[in-house]
Amino acid sequence: MKLPISTIILTYNEEKHIERCIRSAQQFSEAIFLVDSFSTDQTLAIAKSLGAEVYQNKWENNHAKQFNWGLENLPISTEWVFRLDADEYLTDELIAEIGQKLPVLARGISGVVFERKMVFLDKLITKGMLQMNMLRLFRYGQGFCEDRWMDEHIVLTQGKSIHFNDYFVDHNLNPxxxxxxxxxxxxxxxxxxxxxxxxxxxxxxxxxxxxxxxxxxxxxxxxxxxxxxxxxxxxxxxxxxxxxxxxxxxxxxxxxxxxxxxxxxxxxxxxxxxxxxxxxxxxxxxxxxxxxxxxxxxxxxx
Structure with missing residues (x-):
């Protein structure tokens, strides 16, 4: 199921995660771009072998600036953009939901909010959490990442956002x-x-x-x-x-x-x-x- 979505992944030495991340994105994305901060491990080789397009930009200790560089410089030709971190992936249920709902969204909807759940020490944390909802999918040209020290979010320049039901997962494999x-x-x-x-x-x-x-x-x-x-x-x-x-x-x-x-x-x-x-x-x-x-x-x- 290929949808008119370009997924942007920011990377630096993510060889533990990048294959899982790209294979998840391939299930719903027409194009996958890495904005890499000059990794020294096998991140780029793995990404290229899986068909992702790799671009590099100097890291300036700022996620928002790096992501916005990607929005301005990548050859994005799709209607939608998805921001995905290298240690994240989507559940099958969320991928199916995107496939069902995205093609019929009203033109006034420019962004989609999803819940993010955490896996810690290989266990999905479902209790004790305050719900973490994040706008990660937006129409190209109608959003950017605000530049903050912490807790930066995608900001829509027009239109409204809608919340989907299923969730994506943050599961870091480092010790x-x-x-x-x-x-x-x-x-x-x-x-x-x-x-x-x-x-x-x-x-x-x-x-x-x-x-x-x-x-x-x-x-x-x-x-x-x-x-x-x-x-x-x-x-x-x-x-x-x-x-x-x-x-x-x-x-x-x-x-x-x-x-x-x-x-x-x-x-x-x-x-x-x-x-x-x-x-x-x-x-x-x-x-x-x-x-x-x-x-x-x-x-x-x-």
Whole structure:
């Protein structure tokens, strides 16, 4: 089932995931493009052997910028574009749903929102999660990725979005140590995002995004983050873990469920708060000092 969809996959050393990802995309895509950040493993060889078109662009530590480069430079000729990460794939049910519904969508629908579910230590996490809905499919020329430190979303420049029922899966095959290092690196970016909500440190990078509305799901997520940002440091990560693990029944999924909710819901968010606390302790509420501290200690220029 080939639909008028070009799937864009951002890659850097994804040899563990890329075949699974491409084979999933081949089930619904007319064209598959890799925007690669000069991988040094077998990612490109595997992708080319499967028929994907490979383009390379220098990585500038910014997913939105890399994806938007692809929108501007790839030879896309399809009506629709799908954004898919290398460690993600679609369920058979979602592929079937796209095949049934996409050809008959009204012209006023420019984007499609799907739920993303996580697999952690080879177990699908179905309990304790707040639903993660993401706009990943949109009409070419009618959307772009907003440029943010964290939590970037596809923004539609016209039309409305619709929500499909089935889900896609984020299933990373790297070991736990990789996951911990990744989230340690994410923590300062998340800390900057929370500090920015409090002190308005960052001028929005994509001024164009101000002209357009985010999807309802993205706006809901932003409002929840703003509410979280105003809760007390450290207590908020503990309360979040308790809510997910006990009230949302995360404890029913065994050791994998405990480790997921502890590490992602408590440890990671406590680490973020520790970095927020570190910055505030060193700089107080002086915006310029905060910017300098982050630049000097984390090599991130705001």
């Amino acid at each position: 736990l140590d990789w996951w911990i290092q990744k989230h340690n690196n994410y923590a300062i970016r998340e800390a900057i995002d929370l500090l920015n909500l409090e002190y308005q440190l960052v001028v929005p990078k994509t001024a164009q995004a101000k002209q357009y509305e985010l999807s309802t799901d993205a706006l809901s997520k932003r409002k929840k983050k703003e509410k979280y940002a105003h809760m007390p440091l450290f207590w908020r990560s503990f309360i979040y873990f308790v809510y997910r693990y006990f009230f949302k029944l995360g404890f029913t999924q065994g050791k994998e469920g405990f480790l997921w909710h502890f590490l992602q819901g408590w440890w990671y968010r406590t680490l973020v708060d520790a970095k927020v606390y570190e910055v505030k302790k060193a700089c107080g509420e002086d915006k310029e000092k905060i910017r300098q501290f982050i630049a000097e200690n984390y090599q991130i220029k705001l």
